Amino acid sequence: MSPQADSEQRKLLVEVHNLKVYFPIHSGVFKRKTGDVKAVDNVSLDIGYGETLGLVGESGCGKTTAGRAILRLTHITDGTVKFRGQDVSSASLAEVREMRPSMQMIFQDPQESLNPRMTVASIIAEPLREHMDLNRAQIFDRVHELMDAVGLNRDFSNRYPHEFSGGQRQRIGIARALALNPELIVCDEPIAALDVSIQAQVVNLLDDLKESRNLSYLFISHDLGMIRHIADRVAVMYLGQIVELASRDDLYERPQHPYTEALLSAVPEADPVVERSRQRIILTGDVPSPANPPVGCNFCNRCPKSFKRCFTEEPALKQVASDRFVACHLHDTQV
């Protein structure tokens, strides 16, 4: 059942098994725990070396939380995360700190993720100062090298984040993430806060860096077009769970889960002729609360193809073809 089933030929960098991140709800006079917000519920996925896994889903479906949990930036309720075969989820804080250099993160809001009181040079130098034993001149050289790599003018090194445009700020964030030569970068909607024209620049930069530095990405986004451009494999999340995980082309050409179909039908086409004939699947209703998901399949109350079983039994993520996983009763071969 796990996505690792036929992964012998791929070398895995990240393996996530049944990851759960729950946030307790306290209510009442005595603040007793009355429930959980299941932000990430039973997520299993893996990322191979040099691979980009796109993680898509609508707002609030747990994409960001999943990304943070993989880097152990939030607590993990249950499940395991392995990075290069090492367990991240149960490692001590000191051990996690040892692993930090090889797993980094790029944040959604480039304004928020840079300390307004630090110069660009000191922001990029922070990981170097924390993890490497370099003298000032070496740090200085390395910072300049990184600024070149992300396309920032070296003359900007004494400036402060507020003096930059959104795209330039995101480049600073990327340079900081690259500083320690990581193997995995979790990109948490790195382009969502940018103008469309800048988005392409940043995505292409990420693509180039991936080639030149042999990076693996977990690319979190709600922009299906961008994911199609950058990802090798795509996981679709809905209400804390992965509903479909497949290679990019398979997923975009032959979506299997009704939710994926609906998502893809919402992507506008550039060609006006195709666009006019595009059949949209309009979903009714709202996303249920992750504190109180429906019985059975999480998607059952909005699914155009739901049937009786969907309301009683929760579908597991099952392999339906080579590197193709769907959590839907429609694709349950045993029926």
Add this chain to the structure above:
Amino acid sequence: MTEISLAPGSRSTRPRSQWLDVWDQFRTHRGALAGTGFFVFVLFGVTIGPFVWTIDPQYIDILARDSGMSLAHPLGTDQLGRDTLARLIVGGQTSVAVGLTAMLLSLFLGTLVGVTAGYVRWLDGPLMRLTDLFLALPLLPLLLVIIMLFRETLRASFGPEAGIFVLIVVVISITSWMQTARIVRGDVLSLKEREYVLAAVSIGTPGRRIVVRHILPNVLSPIMVSATLGIANAIITESALSFLGLGFPSDFPTWGRLLYDAIDYLQQYPGRVVWPGLAISLTVLAVNYIGDGLRDALDPRIRGR
């Protein structure tokens, strides 16, 4: 790409000390410069002053009592014929020293408690209740009790003047750190949820360096404001204590002491109230301007405007 545009050549690529930028911005704040000038003048006045103006502030010249401004006594004399200028200079030593030390100590306490409460979740409750406790304590009875309990022991170990100095500084700071702690805690609570703190965590920066590098610099503004207000508060509390007879001995001049001694003669000789009053208010004003200028200069978003 548009991103790689040419920079104006004025900025060098060498790491430049941030303090140079701070100083550049500080210089553009006229009030802060004037304040610094006046404060330095006061500091020099009270330290070098006694060597220039050599009249003994304790010398009683009963024949010259209650005299107005003259060449012999530029600011006049009091009811015992003691020179007001000399007393102002010597009193300033104590008042400025008490103000600065008490402010620093209360700032340190307030920031420590505030940052700890804001950053360490399980300490938040206990520390804030402690702050509430101090806020709820009636100040004057507390001062009375502390001074009754410790005056003699401190006098014995540090000598009469130094003992009282230590006592007053400690008393003022432990009764005035709470506002700073409150403000700092609130700011830290919101700052630690910012993404750049999360980014520092993801880099692997340990907690203490996150506080020093990312949180403290960003709570500097409220700390600065507390600091400038703290000096004024300390000088005024010291005068109140001296007035109640709990501070420095009555023959030991401080600005607050001079002010209160002169109140009885307010009707006949208003000048005697004006001079120490002016010294206190101008010093406080100068420090406020310095704090204002520093706060602007330390914030890179305001710098260069």
